[in-house]
Amino acid sequence: MRATKKIKARHSLASVQKGWEAFQKMSGMRHIANDKDYEEVVALADALVDIGAMDEKHASHSLFAVLADLIYAYDQRNYRQADVHGVDLLRFLMEQHDLRQNQLPEIGTQSVVSEILAGKRDLTVTHIRGLSERFGLSPAVFF
Known part of the structure; x- marks a missing residue:
């Protein structure tokens, strides 16, 4: 039974990978590895802000939230802020x-x-x- 689940997961994974590659090409959304990636993801997040995606009821809010998390994580790794008293x-x-x-x-x-x-x-x-x-x-x- 466990082997059957692994086979199904592999088939599903192949579909997810294809979809993910197409989504990345179309949207520009991806892991932020460098400043160029960062600028592109920030531009995408800014565009979403412009259409109202910060509103939790907006259809693209979830996408905006994921981008915001990616941006935050990159900022924390690369631009540590000093504690402010x-x-x-x-x-x-x-x-x-x-x-x-x-x-x-x-x-x-x-x-x-x-x-x-x-x-x-x-x-x-x-x-x-x-x-x-x-x-x-x-x-x-x-x-």
């Missing part, structure tokens, strides 16, 4: 939103913000909750 993120957000220390009521007074930026104080859960709501970010990014 909550204070570094706070500095970045302040710069991007052109904010001064006295414009962060989620943290408190200017002196409290200054102490946090100087490393003399840590962000509290209350600070993080307020900042994540203000900037539309997950609280996890501050930890």
Whole structure:
């Protein structure tokens, strides 16, 4: 019985391989082995974004999700990001939103913000909750 299943699997595999080769030629989707592959897969993902495939109800959403996973895996292998600490993120957000220390009521007074930026104080859960709501970010990014 097991031998029969292997024979059937081989026949199915041959069909899958033919279909996969045709699909790769037609779509450009494949394992990302180098920067050229990366650029082609990113272009395909961008085209899918343009037609609305990020929406989970879109017919091509599953294809977009697979491409996004391939892109993410390649990025993780080749472009490791340094860990960003909550204070570094706070500095970045302040710069991007052109904010001064006295414009962060989620943290408190200017002196409290200054102490946090100087490393003399840590962000509290209350600070993080307020900042994540203000900037539309997950609280996890501050930890």
